[in-house]
Amino acid sequence: MIADRSRQHNRTLSSSEYYRGLKILPIAAVYGGNAAGKSNLFDALRFVQKFVALGRQDYADIPVEPFAWADGPDLPSRFSIRILVPQVGENEFCPARTFQKELIYRLDFAVNRRQVCEESLSWYDSQRKRHLLYTRNQEGDIFFSPEFKAKIGSEQIKLLQVFARGTGPRRLFLTNTAGQQLEIFRHVYDWFRNSLQTADNGIQSPRSAALMSDSEYCARFGRILHSLGTGVENIQLEPVPEGMITAEIQNQIADFMSHAPDNAMGQMVVNSGLDVAKQIFVLIKQDDNLSIQRIQTYRNGEPFGFERESSGTRRLIEILPIFLDLWMHTDCTWALDEMEREFHTDMTREMLDGFLESCNQRSRTQALINTHDLMLMDQALFRKDEIYVAERSVDGCSHLISLKEYEGIRNDLDLRRSYLDGRFGGRPSIDIAAFEQAIHIGE
Structure with missing residues (x-):
């Protein structure tokens, strides 16, 4: 994630006293068709x-x-x-x-x-x-x-x-x-x-669990959720009702207890059939004892139920601690696979812009995202060297190519149109004739 000599969004680049001339990118967005190798x-x-x-x-x-x-x-x-x-x-x-x-x-x-x-x-x-x-x-x-x-x-x-x-x-x-x-x-x-x-399903980052267990941050999450138009006013932790912990969840808890050190925290994401968080449990291990709480949402001052929220709101609550790390510039590098899943483009862009607007030469925080959202392929948001395209060659190998490798890309060029026109590659290899023939099996 080394920047080129372009002065585009130059204020967001970090630098080092020891390595003169080194400029480091705060973000990289990876595009490409399905099965191109992004994940x-x-x-x-x-x-x-x-x-x-x-x-x-x-x-x-x-x-x-x-x-x-x-x-x-x-x-x-x-x-x-x-x-x-x-x-x-x-x-x-x-x-x-x-x-x-x-x-x-x-x-x-x-x-x-x-x-x-x-x-x-x-x-x-x-x-x-x-x-x-x-x-x-x-x-x-x-x-x-x-x-x-x-x-x-x-x-x-x-x-x-x-x-x-x-x-x-x-x-x-x-x-x-x-x-x-x-x-x-x-x-x-x-x-x-x-x-x-790295963000994945199952037991999540202890950092996320620590934030969720802090009432001050929970209140801040509530204000963020409300400002993003979700209708949620507040989120809190509450005891997990009896009967909610299934045998599968008990196995994950047992794995956490056997591998986590003492005084550890973990965030367990319990998914629905749509691969979206149905519940989020916060686990706290202390002196070989386990405390389990779940996230509860509030509307109009009353408990509403995390499981009753829309899939997009649940996904947003799941990922908010990660973005708080980015917004607060905790010194970390986050790799987010399909971070925009279940989000409207405006919401995704606002969260990314909130991070990039606060980046400077002293920042040591980075985000690496994998996305299909072409509305984010915009030079008003990203530098050219922050956008990568993944493409799979005929021998099955995947290659990552930065847009900075292409000649003649002006700062006012519509990158979305150029991408859809095939200039950068990275589009699905769809055999239209074969597809049309395949879907008309009964004719």
């Missing part, structure tokens, strides 16, 4: 976040599926991600010659279902030159670069080598060091644990 990008980010943050037990397969048209089932899936990471304090490890407030790191790894096949961690200096910290081969051997060894000293290297030998085949070395309470790469690990956020 795979978000699935990949979700996998990376969970695999780095939580790791994998050595007896459990790594939940990665190889490319369908690959040469074999054991072909590794490769991941590479560059992140701008804050350095918390001058006492923590900093690979640069002098302490810097933030540095760019790059994590690369390859996995199949049985093992981590490769892994490496690097950082970039002010000239964007890459410096290796460590690398890992298919046999599980981990090697530290001479530059890194000289920086931290022989005693620290000996300790790291001990933990390297103890890293299981289905766990990243980065994850293992954090699990063993080693602080040396903790700031990189914490970015995946706390800053990269």
Whole structure:
């Protein structure tokens, strides 16, 4: 999400003191036809976040599926991600010659279902030159670069080598060091644990649950919902009535209790057949005891019932804590798959515009969205380099192309018309003649 040299919406770009000239985009919107690969990008980010943050037990397969048209089932899936990471304090490890407030790191790894096949961690200096910290081969051997060894000293290297030998085949070395309470790469690990956020069904972000359990924020949510024309005046948490917790929900609760640390919060989204939240439960684990509450909406001062709200309002309540993170500029990167589902275009645009209007050079908040809403493909809202098109080639591979790659796109060009005319690709490959023939089976 690196910006080009365009001055379009320049005030929304963030910058870094150490990396002169670096401009970072606050948002990226991914378009494309069905089955173009958009959701795979978000699935990949979700996998990376969970695999780095939580790791994998050595007896459990790594939940990665190889490319369908690959040469074999054991072909590794490769991941590479560059992140701008804050350095918390001058006492923590900093690979640069002098302490810097933030540095760019790059994590690369390859996995199949049985093992981590490769892994490496690097950082970039002010000239964007890459410096290796460590690398890992298919046999599980981990090697530290001479530059890194000289920086931290022989005693620290000996300790790291001990933990390297103890890293299981289905766990990243980065994850293992954090699990063993080693602080040396903790700031990189914490970015995946706390800053990269992905929205999916089931147990949601603890951040969302924490906001929902705060009466002040609930009151603020109510004002936002009312201003967006939903008719909801307020939302509150209330005890879950007996009989509402089904066997399926009990299984999810049991999973939460077994994996969540003490004093943890979770948000459980219970869906209807339309894949829209029917209920939202907030779970609080404390001293191995569990508290369960549900969200209740109010109209005209009386309880109305979350389940009686429209699917769009329920979806909005589900996603509001995420947008509050964006509006408040909590330092995080949110990946939102089909965020506009069930929303009117005006509502989606207002929420995105509220985020973008408050972005500046000090912001470290980002949103990556997957959308079909062409009304958002507007240069009054997005820069050209913030709009991507996903397209699947004949060999089954998906490619992401930014609109900045196309020549001659003026700032006043109607992007929607150009997209519908096929200039950028990314449209469904519909065989109209075959479709018309197929739907007339009985004639």
